[in-house]
Amino acid sequence: MSLQRCIEIFLKYLPSFLLGIRTTLxxxxxxxxxxxxxGLLVGGLKAIRIDENASSLxxxxxxxxxxxxxxxxxxxxxxxxxxxxxxxxxxxxxxxFPWDKFVAALFVISVNTGAYMSEIIRSGIQSVDRGQTxxxxxxxxxxxxxxxxxxLPQAVKNAFPAIGNEFIVNIKDSSVLMIxxxxxxxxxxxxxxxxxxxxxxxxxxxxxxxxxxxxVTSVILHIVENRMSHTNTSIPQSxxxxxxxxxxxxx
Amino acid sequence: MAIIEVKDLRKSFGNxxxxxxxxxxxxxxxxxxxxxxxxxxKSTMLRCMNALExxxxxxxxxxxxxVKTAPDINDLRKHVGMVFQQFNLFNHxxxxxxxxxxxxxxxxxxRAEAVEEAMLQLGKVGLKEFAHAYPxxxxxxxxxxxxxxxAICMHPDILLFDEPTSALxxxxxxxxxxxxxxxxxEGLTMVVVTxxxxxxxxxxxRVIFMADGxxxxxxxxxxxxxxxxxERTKAFLAKILR
Numbered sequence: 127m128s129l130q131r132c133i134e135i136f137l138k139y140l141p142s143f144l145l146g147i148r149t150t151l152x153x154x155x156x157x158x159x160x161x162x163x164x165g166l167l168v169g170g171l172k173a174i175r176i177d178e179n180a181s182s183l184x185x186x187x188x189x190x191x192x193x194x195x196x197x198x199x200x201x202x203x204x205x206x207x208x209x210x211x212x213x214x215x216x217x218x219x220x221x222x223f224p225w226d227k228f229v230a231a232l233f234v235i236s237v238n239t240g241a242y243m244s245e246i247i248r249s250g251i252q253s254v255d256r257g258q259t260x261x262x263x264x265x266x267x268x269x270x271x272x273x274x275x276x277x278l279p280q281a282v283k284n285a286f287p288a289i290g291n292e293f294i295v296n297i298k299d300s301s302v303l304m305i306x307x308x309x310x311x312x313x314x315x316x317x318x319x320x321x322x323x324x325x326x327x328x329x330x331x332x333x334x335x336x337x338x339x340x341x342v343t344s345v346i347l348h349i350v351e352n353r354m355s356h357t358n359t360s361i362p363q364s365x366x367x368x369x370x371x372x373x374x375x376x377x
Numbered sequence: 378m379a380i381i382e383v384k385d386l387r388k389s390f391g392n393x394x395x396x397x398x399x400x401x402x403x404x405x406x407x408x409x410x411x412x413x414x415x416x417x418x419k420s421t422m423l424r425c426m427n428a429l430e431x432x433x434x435x436x437x438x439x440x441x442x443x444v445k446t447a448p449d450i451n452d453l454r455k456h457v458g459m460v461f462q463q464f465n466l467f468n469h470x471x472x473x474x475x476x477x478x479x480x481x482x483x484x485x486x487x488r489a490e491a492v493e494e495a496m497l498q499l500g501k502v503g504l505k506e507f508a509h510a511y512p513x514x515x516x517x518x519x520x521x522x523x524x525x526x527x528a529i530c531m532h533p534d535i536l537l538f539d540e541p542t543s544a545l546x547x548x549x550x551x552x553x554x555x556x557x558x559x560x561x562x563e564g565l566t567m568v569v570v571t572x573x574x575x576x577x578x579x580x581x582x583r584v585i586f587m588a589d590g591x592x593x594x595x596x597x598x599x600x601x602x603x604x605x606x607x608e609r610t611k612a613f614l615a616k617i618l619r
Binding site: 257262263266268271275279280283 | 427457461464465467468482528
């Protein structure tokens with residue numbers, strides 16, 4: 127393997143690589159965002175507590191939802207995304223309607239991410255101090271206002287590193303979607319390798335591109351995280367620690 | 378007419394009876410201190426008054442409305458503010474927003490009105506210049522004063538305090554008590570669960586001594602601290618006021 131050949135291949139097949147990069151980024155970003163929405167919905171509903179004196183219908187529905195949500199999460203976390211992709215793609219294609227494979231890929235990556243996000247959001251919600259909910263309720267907030275204006279913003283902030291991590295995982299794991307001929311980076315790479323017969327060089331380029339994508343994403347996520355956390359909600363601070371007395375002194 | 382009427386209030390957690398028949402009344406403008414040993418049910422009683430806890434028996438009437446059967450509990454909560462031991466400021470919002478958001482969400486005030494009210498109340502607790510600070514940059518005493526301002530912005534008829542100084546460093550207690558005394562002078566109806574005997578003695582109209590889920594004795598601060606009648610009260614005060 128020579129570095130020179132790698133560069134040659136990269137430059138010669140740049141348009142193909144760029145198409146692959148674009149598809150990979152679109153799939154992983156859209157998949158992460160849709161997955162996050164799914165996670166907010168499923169995780170949020172899972173974390174809501176039903177009053178002891180609620181109607182039995184509501185209690186039943188909540189129990190049913192919890193069971194369905196658990197089944198969903200376990201199935202999608204417990205099987206490989208590659209298997210999910212082929213199975214769901216062909217299941218729908220053969221039995222329901224001939225759908226576009228890109229739509230199928232986006233569906234699979236979103237629903238798969240949603241399963242992980244549900245658990246991330248649920249634990250994020252549980253990490254928010256119960257006092258926050260009590261304060262909101264005592265001020266007269268409705269259950270919905272308490273959830274959306276007080277608990278969820280803090281839950282998402284607490285869970286942000288884990289949410290960002292899902293994005294990085296998706297950049298890499300969207301490669302398995304090549305199984306249904308999505309022209310993402312891995313699919314493009316194997317086409318190029320097949321044309322040039324330079325397997326080592328081509329996949330070395332591929333690895334470098336993936337690494338670059340994940341590293342840049344990681345840096346961006348760090349910047350966003352630091353911007354968000356002008357405050358740290360979880361670490362208790364001592365008033366008598368000189369480091370914390372800067373503002374306290376100014377009274 | 379009494380603004381709060383508690384009658385034979387009962388509550389248990391499983392086998393543990395926390396409240397075993399509490400009765401008392403609070404008139405408008407009164408400042409009531411509730412004192413007593415830990416585990417006597419003081420906080421639970423207070424939390425029942427704005428439905429943060431449910432109760433098993435008896436009744437609590439606030440402004441003539443039974444808490445348990447209130448058609449809209451959030452409507453009742455508009456009239457009953459609460460200040461917590463752990464402050465419970467919204468950590469993701471700055472001081473000003475902590476005071477503004479509830480007014481806009483619950484009282485449906487415009488932003489301009491809410492900001493004006495918030496700045497007025499923050500001024501009263503002496504924290505106007507911290508309006509844009511985030512809770513975690515404040516000292517405990519400052520946080521609690523913000524929590525009081527946030528509650529007052531809602532113009533409640535009654536303000537409940539659940540051990541407002543218990544989580545504070547000793548040097549911070551004074552500033553919070555001062556703020557509470559100012560409110561008491563303004564004629565706000567207050568029910569204060571506290572271990573601060575100085576506040577109970579100097580700032581309240583009436584003191585309720587609770588032990589083991591019962592009101593053991595109630596009276597003016599002079600009566601309770603000067604000449605307690607019950608042995609249980611005497612024993613408690615002897616321990617506290619060494």
